[in-house]
Amino acid sequence: MPLNYDKWANLELSDDSDIEVHPNVDKKSFIKWKQQDIHHKREERRSTLKKLEIERGINAVLLPRVQAIRDGVHEHGPQVFSAEVARLGNTPSPDKPLTDAPGQPTYDEMMQNLFIQVWEKARVFIDDSEKLAAELISQLTKTEESVLHRNSAIADEIAAIEVEEGQKITSEGIRTGFDSSHVNKIGQEENKSQQQHYQPSQKSLEVLNPDAATNTPANTANNTADDLPSLTPSMATLARIPLRQYKALVELIAADKTLLSDVTTDALFVEAFNAGMEKKTTHALQCVNAGLFIQYCNKLGKDGLSLFMQRLTQAREAEAVFMKDVQDTHARIMERSAVLAEQSSSTNNPQEKEQIQLMSEGDTAITFDVPEGPAPENIILEGDAKLQQLDSETVKQWLNQRWSIFEAFDGELKQALSSNSLDNVNKYLANLPVSSAENIVKDLDTAGILNFSSSEIRDETGERIARKGRCPTTGESPLGYVCPVSGYPTHVDEAAWRADATHEHYHEYAQRLREVNEDEHDLRSGRDMTEFELPPTQDLEHTVNLKSWEMLFYTRNFNSIDSLRSQRHLSRLLSYPMTVAGVLHELGPYADRAGGRVSGGGERSLLALRHTLHKQPTPYSPPTPPVRIFIPGARAESQLPPSVWMQLAHLFPHARLHVYFVGPEVNAEETILPFGVPGWSTTVNSHLTLSAIQASWEEVHDAFYPYDPFTDIFFNFHPGLGFPSMLPSSHRPSEGLGQRNGEVVPFREFTPQIDAEWATAFDKMLSTKCPIVCTAFGHADIKRDVDALLNSKQITQEWETVIEPGNNVFSSQRWEVAEFDTRVMIKSNWGLWAVRGRRYDIQNVEMED
Structure with missing residues (x-):
């Protein structure tokens, strides 16, 4: 009969179709x-x-x-x-x-x-x-x-x-036409016995009175949910085959195809567990080997046996992967079986007894606060005890009760508690009956000896405000009444709060306090803080706009800032490096004279620095010298992670930056050269180096000579030049420092910090003729600093303005609360101004005869 090939005409196209196309078409x-x-x-x-x-x-x-x-x-x-x-x-x-x-x-x-x-x-x-x-x-x-x-x-x-x-004929239309099956009559009896050994679990009803049931006795059906498959003779033979004897495994499976089932794998793994509990390591390994062999074959389909053997014999990598799986599975089974064997032996051991042990969870630590003796005769309440308005007699009675409980313990327990060792206390409790140990633990808790402490982050702002703050109505302390608007303690009692709540200014600072409180809770909420995922290096073809926080976040490809709270968090973190960038960058808010805030001389100083920072190197140009950014009086800015300061370096891809944190409050332990004082230095990458020096500026000023206005600049963050000095030799103000109706409260006689603490350092900085940028917390702070510099009697160098005092575009958007007075709130780097040592330009003038 002739074959009909017409159906192949429905194939639309194949890779080797003999078709003719236009000569210009491939x-x-x-x-x-x-x-x-x-x-x-x-x-x-x-x-x-x-x-x-x-x-x-x-x-x-x-x-x-x-x-x-x-x-x-x-x-x-x-x-x-x-x-x-x-x-x-x-x-x-x-x-x-x-x-x-x-x-x-x-x-x-x-x-x-x-x-x-x-x-x-x-x-x-x-x-x-x-x-x-x-x-x-x-x-x-x-x-x-x-x-x-x-x-x-x-x-x-x-x-x-x-x-x-x-x-259309497609691969999806392919269906199995002819197939074959294999029936092994020899293994049918074993298959029946295997099915009898492994039956699905059946459910039974539990009744209150089983004897009353006439139709269904109580024990007619047993719950066999925990029944496990047992080995058949064929499975037992598989388990005796050594490792890598694949031919023997194939011959046995080919003789009994019923072995290719998940039941076989489960039975072999159960046998491996039993062997592990009996410490028969070799037998357990052979069971795992056979079980995984069956499992791999089943995963490869109906021809899995031949396919898996082909892979094992032709590729060493396949055998290596299989043997690694065998070894790993065997190790897990042996480890778990050892634990089960230990538990079984302890359960069957009649000498084992129940114990009470103190255990900590997570990051919680258990400590013991042992009393030193009975309560003293006279007790003066301070701090939290006074805040909670406790009675001294009540406190004395509780201290005596605490001591009496401790004295009732025997000497061995006292010694264990005094060592403050949890192991020693648990060792003592292990030798006691359960009831006695429970009573001792209860007494430890009652006496306040048993303490649980955690290393988790806690917001203690409210507690510090309650201790340090003074009531705005009465001037008393501590603060015992929590404001219902802000959630912080603000007054000594409710009457004082109600008297203050009638004033208009209360609602303004109460809403700010609430904002601060909510921000603190958000930081500790445990949510995923995606706003702190800082962007990497900026593409050279993408221009950055530094006119505002919003434009910076958008043009630098920060994660989407969806709320003002997220913006406050991020601005607080980046305020210090972005303030530096705003002054130095050619697209910053202080470019093009900044609406008159930048003086003529100041523009020349900043242009010199920008020339160095934005100069693009050529293949044959010498390396650009690093721009040195000095931060005298450094405090919080020196504790920022290097990744935060890298956001400054990303804005100047062609420049090298070296930031120096100098100040007595810098955290440092090792001594670094050439300064001979504690400090540290780290090279973040080829564009940024951070160094910290624990010393005053006048101690290390000479070590940085020579200074160059093209590469050097000073940043004094919140120097407090006009703030009263706290040195013992200084005159201090006789009335508080604050602000009323937008004006600084006048002082009587005091010595400002610029004369008592900053005079020598500021004179040395002015002598370099490099720009000195200062920031302030608010309008009153910036006015006080500028006035102090104008009226200083200790500054000998002449100076001129670089940037007029005013707002800082990259100030922190988050309020910070003064713990001594909750009405006083500031923003980091709120204002900015800059000066430099005066420079005289010499001009040649031709004199006429």
Whole structure:
């Protein structure tokens, strides 16, 4: 009989099709484009078919509901329609079609939209119920006919698509034609016994009085949920085959195909556990080897045995992976079986007894606060005890009770508690009966000897404010009343708070306090702080805008800042490096004279620095010297992570920066050269180096000579030049420092810090002729500092303004609370101003005779 090859004509295209194309068209490209077109049309047909199926399913749900409402209106009148519309509006069902479309409406929403359209056409007959009912029935009937007609059209479209799909031969149309199976009569008896050994678990009912049940005795069905498969003779033979004897495994499995099942793997693993508990390591390893061999074969399908053997024999990598799995699984089984064996032995040991032991969880530590003796005769309450308004007699009574409980313990327990060792206390408790140990633990808790401490971060701002703050109404301390608006303690009692709450200024600072409190809780909430995921190096082709925080976050590709709270967090973190960047960058807020705030001489100083920072190197140009940024009097800025300061370096991709933190409050332990004082230095990368020096500026000033206005600049963050000096030799103010109606409270006689602490250092900085940038906490602070510099009697160097005093674009957006007075709040780096040592320009003037 001749063969018919007409069906192969349905193959649209193949890679080796003998087709002719235009000489200007590449044949491979033509075939590729044709294949892409075929796949696109195929996906388009499938998408259309899926949409039609969904539409037909929706119609199948909605059509019976429309018919039911129509029949209800026909029998009972328009009130049926009105009742259904009211139900759809008041108690809609959440059921909707299972589609991936966003905003997929529910079935009730579809019905509601349909009924609205029907009502718009029938409402003209609202005064005549019969005509209204007839119109509703007519509109609903039209809807039914429209849906039926659409269903017919859908059926035709689906049939056409299926016919078109059936004409094409694709890999998805391949079906298994002929297959073979294997029946092993020899292993049938073993298969029966294996099935008898492993039966699915059955459920039984537990009754209160089993003897009263006549039809079903109490023990008719046992719960076999914990029953495990046992080894058959064939499985036992598999478990005795040594490692890497794959041929023997294949021969045994080929003789009994029933071994290729998950039951065999489970039974072999159970046998491995049993062998591990008996410390039969070799037998357990052979069981694991056979079990995993069966498991791998099953995963590869019906021909898994031959495929797996082929891979094992032809690729050493495959055998290495398999043997590693065997060794790892065997190790886990041996480890777990050892634990089970130990637990089993302890359970069966009649000499083992129950114990009470003190255990800590997580990061909690258990310590013991042993009393030193009875309460003293006279007790003076301070701090938290005074804050809680405790009675001294009550405290004395409790201290004596605590001591008496401790004295009642025996000498061995006292010694264990005094050592503050949890192991020693547990060792003592282990030798006691459970009831006695429980009583001792209870006494330890009652006496306050047993303490649980945690290393988790806690917000203690409120506690510090309560201890240090003074009531704005009475001036007393400590603060015992928590403001209901802010959540912080602000007054000594409720009466003082009510007296203060009538003033307008209270609501302003109370709302700021609430903002601070919420920010602190957000930082400790444990949420994922995505705003602190700082961006990496900026693409050279992308320009950064430093005119505001918002423009910086946007042009530097920070994560989306979705709330003002997140912006406050991030601005507080980046305020110090971005203040430096704002002054130095050519696109910063102080470029182009900054609306008159930058003086002529100041512009020349900043242009010199910007020339060095933004100079693009050429292949043959010498290396650019590093720009040195000195921060005298450094405090919090020296504790920032290097990744934060790297945000400054990212803005100057062609420059090298070296930041020096200098000040007595810098945290350092090792001595560094050439300064001979404690400090540290770290090179973050080729563009940034950070160094810290624990010394005053006048001690190390000479070590940095020579100074160059093209590469050097000073930043004094919150120097407090006009703040009263706290040195013993200084005159201190006789009244408090504050602000009233936007003006600084006048002082009597005091010595400002610029004369007592900063005079020598500031003189040395002015002598370098390099810019000195200072920041301040607020308007009063910046005014006080500038006035102090103007009126200083200790500054000998002449100076001139570089940047006029004013707001800092990159100030922290978060308020900081003064713990001594909750009405006083500041923002880090709120204001900024800059000066330099005066420079005289010499001009040649020709004199006429």
